[in-house]
Amino acid sequence: MSLLSPQSATANGKTHTISYVWSLPQVAKKMMFTLTTAYSENVQIQVMASTANISD
Incomplete structure (x- = not known):
């Protein structure tokens, strides 16, 4: 499953x-x-990645 969010x-x-x-x-x-x-290329934070363990 993927979620896109502009x-x-x-x-x-x-x-x-x-x-x-x-x-x-x-x-x-x-x-x-x-x-x-x-x-934008002129920002303080260009990319942020995270991971999480989730359960039903």
């Missing part, structure tokens, strides 16, 4: 976020990977 203006300018959830059949735990990038 964000409106923030303190860092306009951003784009994409998230993926990876899982195995019959396993309650899942891994979520999220990547947020800035549209």
Whole structure:
């Protein structure tokens, strides 16, 4: 599953976020990977990535 989320203006300018959830059949735990990038090259934070363990 992937989630796309173009964000409106923030303190860092306009951003784009994409998230993926990876899982195995019959396993309650899942891994979520999220990547947020800035549209502008002249910002304090160009990219931010995170991971999380989630369960049903």
